[in-house]
Structure formats: structure tokens, C-alpha cells
Amino acid sequence: MTDYTISAVDEAMALLLIVAQRPGLGVTELAKLSGNTKARAFRILFTLEQRNFVVRKNPGPCYFLDIQSLYIGVAAQEQIALVRTARQYLLALGRECNENVQLRVRDGLECVCIDHWQSTRTTKTQSGAGSRRKLHAGASCKLLLAYAPPEVKHALLNSELQRYSKNTITQRSKMTQELSKILSEGHAISDGEITPDVLAIAVPIFDAQNEVVAALSLAGPKLRFDEQHGQYLERLQHYAALISSALKNSA
Numbered sequence: 001m002t003d004y005t006i007s008a009v010d011e012a013m014a015l016l017l018i019v020a021q022r023p024g025l026g027v028t029e030l031a032k033l034s035g036n037t038k039a040r041a042f043r044i045l046f047t048l049e050q051r052n053f054v055v056r057k058n059p060g061p062c063y064f065l066d067i068q069s070l071y072i073g074v075a076a077q078e079q080i081a082l083v084r085t086a087r088q089y090l091l092a093l094g095r096e097c098n099e100n101v102q103l104r105v106r107d108g109l110e111c112v113c114i115d116h117w118q119s120t121r122t123t124k125t126q127s128g129a130g131s132r133r134k135l136h137a138g139a140s141c142k143l144l145l146a147y148a149p150p151e152v153k154h155a156l157l158n159s160e161l162q163r164y165s166k167n168t169i170t171q172r173s174k175m176t177q178e179l180s181k182i183l184s185e186g187h188a189i190s191d192g193e194i195t196p197d198v199l200a201i202a203v204p205i206f207d208a209q210n211e212v213v214a215a216l217s218l219a220g221p222k223l224r225f226d227e228q229h230g231q232y233l234e235r236l237q238h239y240a241a242l243i244s245s246a247l248k249n250s251a
Contacts (some may be wrong), residue, residue, distance in 0.1 A: 011036065012044050019054055020069065021132060024062045082214060083115050085246045086205070089239045090117055090216070097228075097235060099220040104140040104202075105213065106148060107132065109156050111141040119220065133194075136161045136175060137168050139202035140215035143188035146179040147204060147212035153179070167192040187233060188215075192222065199225040203236045206244040213247070216240045 015034045019025070022033070031041035045063060048054045055066040086103055094101040094117030101117040112132045135145040135156050145156060161170040169175050182188045190200040200219035204212040216239065218225075218232050225232065 011040075012048060015041065015044050016048060016053060016069070019048075019063050020065055023064045024060075026060050026062055030063065080114070081250065082205075082247070085250060086214070086216075086243045087115060089243050089246075090115055093117070093216075093218070093235060093239045094119070097218060097232060099218045099224075099232070102140060102215075102217045102219070103205075104144065104215045104217065106135065106144040106152075109152065109159065110134055111138075111144050111215070114214075121220075133164075134159075134162060136170070137164050137190070138194050139188040139190035139200040139219070140217045142169075142178060142190070143182055143202045143204060143215045144212070146182040146188065164194045165192055165196050167196075169193065187236070190219075197222045201225070201229070201233055201236055203233075203240045205240050205247070208248045214243075216243065 011034070015030060015036070018030060018033050022029075025033075027038055027042050027045065030045065031038045034041060036044070045054060045056075049056060049066070052066045052068040054063050054069070056063055082105070083103070090101050090103055098119050098121055100119045102113050103115040104111045104113050106112075110132045111134075133141060135141045135148070135152075145153060148156075157172050157175060161172075161175070162168070163170050169178055186203065188202045190198075190202075192198060194200075198219060199222040200217050202215045202217035205214040205216055207213045216236060218236055
């Protein structure tokens with residue numbers, strides 16, 4: 001099969017994605033993460049900077065996304081069917097509960113936030129669109145792992161499971177039990193697995209083929225969630241059903 005990949009474009013896009021995922025790094029760190037020499041990484045970053053995709057900020061200098069990346073991100077939100085369909089329901093859920101809302105999808109062995117709503121109340125959770133982590137930690141990630149194909153579960157469970165807090169599940173046997181529980185109950189709960197004293201609940205979103213394509217979650221302080229757990233779960237399930245129905249009707 002003919003390979004039409006343009007290596008320079010491929011390298012630039014890979015580096016741009018690293019800046020998106022790890023903002024605030026310098027050339028040395030970005031070169032190491034991208035597998036480029038420092039000189040090569042600098043030339044790519046300079047080119048992206050000329051096109052306003054990244055911007056250098058001192059001291060450092062450190063690299064962050066610039067206005068053109070924002071434009072592409074906004075345009076993508078409008079064009080991707082899942083985000084476009086879910087947006088109104090995500091906002092309604094956020095305004096109704098005033099807790100952090102996230103829409104996450106699986107990308108290999110990671111889950112990625114593709115849209116979110118930030119609570120107006122003081123909160124410890126600040127995970128926005130584009131943030132990603134491995135599938136073993138957090139309500140949305142565990143839910144997406146529970147509904148993932150067997151080969152994905154096998155690969156994840158046989159990899160190193162990073163510990164984010166003392167409550168992060170890092171043992172294979174415990175994770176296997178957790179995934180069975182999620183499938184049985186139809187939702188996932190994270191009790192301080194990423195951030196101490198923060199609780200999250202996630203439920204699945206189904207497409208026209210009745211496959212799980214995303215996870216919808218609420219997150220906030222454990223004390224408040226303990227009091228509102230039943231109500232929050234009911235509202236999550238309500239809006240996830242609306243999104244799933246809209247996806248099926250638009251197929």
C-alpha cells in the first residue's frame with residue numbers, strides 16, 4: 001500500500017498535539033516527548049508560531065496554543081456530530097445541577113474530554129476539553145473501559161496503571177471487579193481517584209448501533225455529592241438518554 005504521508009506535516013501535527021495536551025513546556029521537553037532533536041523541534045514550533053497555532057510565553061520560553069488552534073477547536077465542536085448533538089443537553093445538565101459536566105470518548109487506551117461545562121461554584125476539578133488520561137482512573141474512563149472491546153481491556157489491564165491519588169485503582173484484580181460492577185449497575189463512580197475529596201458519576205451514551213460512544217459525567221465535592229447522589233444519577237441518566245435518542249434519530 002502506497003504511503004502518502006508527508007513526514008514534515010506529520011511531525012508538526014504530532015508536536016501541536018503535545019502542546020495541546022501538555023501546555024507550558026519548553027523546547028527541550030517538547031523535543032524529548034516528540035522524538036525530535038531540539039533544533040528540529042524549534043524549527044517546527046517556529047513555523048507553527050508564524051501561523052499563530054502556538055505562542056511562546058516568557059519566562060522559559062514556554063509554548064501554548066494560539067488563536068488559530070482555538071479557531072480549529074471551535075469549528076470542530078460545531079462539525080463533530082457527537083459534540084453538536086450533545087451540547088444543548090450538556091449545558092442544560094450543568095445549569096440544572098451546577099456541577100462540572102464532561103463529555104468524554106475513548107481514544108485507544110485513553111479517554112479524552114471533548115466538551116465540558118464548568119460549575120460556577122468553587123471546585124477542585126478543572127479538567128477541560130482536550131484533557132486526557134488512561135482508562136483506569138475516574139468515572140468516565142472506567143465506564144468507557146467497561147464497555148470497550150476485550151482486546152482494549154486486556155491491553156489496559158496488562159499495562160502500568162498510574163496512581164493519581166491514594167484511591168486510584170492500580171491492581172488488576174480490583175479493576176476487573178470494578179468493571180463488572182459498572183456493567184451490572186450501568187454507571188460508574190469515582191471517589192477521589194483523581195483528586196482527593198472529589199466524587200464523580202458517569203453514565204454511557206449510545207449511538208444508533210446501540211454501542212457506547214461516550215460517557216457523560218458530573219463531578220464535584222464529595223460532601224455535596226453524598227447528599228445529592230440519587231438525584232444527580234437520575235439527571236445524568238435522563239440527559240444521557242436524550243443525547244442517545246438524538247444520535248439515533250440523526251443517524
